Amino acid sequence: MQIRTTNAHVRDAAYAMPAALFMALLFALPLFSVLHQSLQQENGGGLTIQAYAKIFTTPLFLRVAYTTLEVSISATVFSLLLAYPIAYFLAKQSPRRRALYMILVLVPFWTSSLVKSFSFMVLLGQSGIINQMLGAFGIAPVKMLFNRFGVMVGMSHFLIPFFVFPILTSLRSQPLELAKAAAIMGAGKLRIFLRVTLPLSLPGVMAGALLVFILSLGFYIIPALLGGRQDMMFANLVDFYTREALNWPMASAVAVLLVAAAALAAMLLSKVRGGSSILSEEGH
C-alpha cells in the first residue's frame, strides 16, 4: 500500500515535470536573481540587507504600502458587491443561458488591460463620453480619471470574473432542496437568501476575495494610467526605483516583499474552505 502510493506519487510528479521545468526556468530563476539583486549594496560590494532596512524607514515606501493595502481591500469589496449579484443571476439561469452570459462576463477578461485602460480614459475623461452626456443635461464635468475612482472602475472591471466564478461554483453546489425545504417551512425569498443561500456561499466569497486581493496587490497598468500620483502601488514603486531612481536593489526588495505578501495570502487561500479548489483540483 505504502509502496504503491509512493510509486503513484512518483508517476504523478512525472506528469508535472514539463510545467515544473518551465516554471523553474522562467519564474524561479528570475525570482532568485531578483532576490539576489535585492541583497546587493547600492554601489556594489558584498551582500547586505541594506535595501530592506532602508525600505522600512522610507516614508514613500510606507505610504505606498498603505495605499496598496487600501486600494486592494477597497477593490476587493467593490468587486464583491458587483460580482455577487452577477453570480447569483448566473446560478439561476438554465445551463444554455448561463453558458451564453458567462461569455459576456469573460469578454473583459480576454481584453488587454492596456486597451481597457485607454477605453476607460475615453469614457471617464474630463471631456469623455460620460461627461459629455452629463454636460448635455447641464451638469458640470465630474472628475473620474486620475484619481481613486478611476482606479476602482478599472480594477473591478478586471477583477469581477475572478470573483464571479468561485461564488458561482459555491452557489451552484448548493442542493436545490435546501431552498425548497426552507420555502415549504415558511421562509420568504429574503430569509432564504440571508439564512441559507448566502451563508452557504461564503466559502466561495472567501476564496474569491483572497484571490482578488492577491491579484490586486500586483496591479500596475491600471493605477499608472487611471490613477493619480497618490494612487501609486507596489508595482508602480518598483517601476519608479528601476526607471527613475535607478536603484535596483531597492526595486528588487520591493518586488520581493510584494511576492512574499502575495504568497502569504495564497497560503491563507489554501486554508479556507472552497479556496483550495481554486488552487488545486482535488481540494474539496
Place this chain on the structure above:
Amino acid sequence: MTDSSGAKAAMIEISGLRKDYGSVVALHDTELSVPTGEFLTLLGPSGSGKTTLLNLIAGMASPTRGRIVINGRDVTEVPAEKRGLGMVFQNYALMPHMTVSENIAFPLEIRKVPRAEIRRRVAEVLDLVRLPHVGDRKPKELSGGQQQRISIARCIVYKPDLILMDEPLGALDKKLREQMQLEIRRIHKELGITMLYVTHDQEEALNMSDRIMLMNARRVEQIGTPDQLYFAPRTQFAADFIGASTLLDATVAETGEPALLRLSASESCRVRLHSAAPVGTVGKLLLRPEALRLVQNGQVTAGHNVLHGHLDNTLVTGATSKHFVTLDNGATLAIQELTDPSTTRLEPGLRVQVSWPPETGRFLEN
C-alpha cells in the same frame, strides 16, 4: 377534526389537477380526496408522476389546470411558504451550516415563536424521534437514518396540518428502512398528522399505508387500502406491481357463477368475475403464489381448479418454500407454501398439478 355529520373532513381535495411541461404531460387530470389523519402512499414506478403531484400540493410547481384545497382553503394560487405544510426529502435537506437544534428551530423562528418555547419544543421533538443528545451536532456528523429523523423532527416541530414525504427512506439500507417505516408509522399514530408518502417500493407501501394511490404513466391507476390493492387489483398493472403474481392468458368462455375461463386449447378454469365481462373477453388470469397448492397424484379438492405441468425446482426460504412449475401450455408460475418436508425433496422434472379455489383467481381484462 370532524364535521357535523361525524364523518372525517377532507385534508386534501384535488380536482382536475394536471401538469404539463411544454408538450410533456407530467401529470394527467387527477382527482384525490384525503381524509384528515390518513396515511396515504403514492406508489408507482419511477417517472409515474408522484413527485409532480407532491410538488403541486407543496406549491413548488403550479398546475396547468385544476384546484387544490387543503384543510378547506383553496391554495391553488398560494405560494409554497404560505401553505403551512411540512415536507421530508430523500436527501434530508438539512441546512449543513446549522446545528441540529438550529435546523429544528428554523421553522419556529420563521413563526416568531419565543426563544424559551423554541428551546422547549426542540427538546420535545428530539425526544419524540429518540435522538435527545444530538442537538449541538452538525447534520453531517449523523448517520443517514439519524439525519432523516432530524428532518422529520424539523417538520413535526411546527405542527403542520399535512406532511409530504418524497421517498424519505430511499437513501437508507434495507434494515434501517424497515426500522424507519415503523418509526414513521409510530409518529403518525402519536400525532395524527395527515401524511402523504411517496415511494416506489410496494412492500413499503403495503407496510405503512392506510390507503395506497397507485400511479402509472403519470395518472392514477387505482386507489384503495393495501388489502384492496393486493386482493382486488383492477388492472394487470396493479396486479403485477403489487405483490408477487402470475398472469396467464385467458378468455372468458362461459359467464355465470363461477365463470369459465379458457387458458389454452385444452385447459380451462373457474373464476368469479368482478366485472360484467361477456363471453369472448380477452385478458389475464391473476394467480398469487400463496393461493396456489402443489398437488401430486391428482389429489385435488373437489371444485378447485387444476392445471398440469412439471416441477422446475423448489426453494426453501425458511418458513415458506417456493415451487417453480412449468405448465403444459409453456407458462411458468410460482407456488408459495408453508415449508413441508414431504414436498421440499421433490425431484425436478416430476409431473405435478397446481390447484386453487375459484374465488382466489382474478380475471383482468386487457
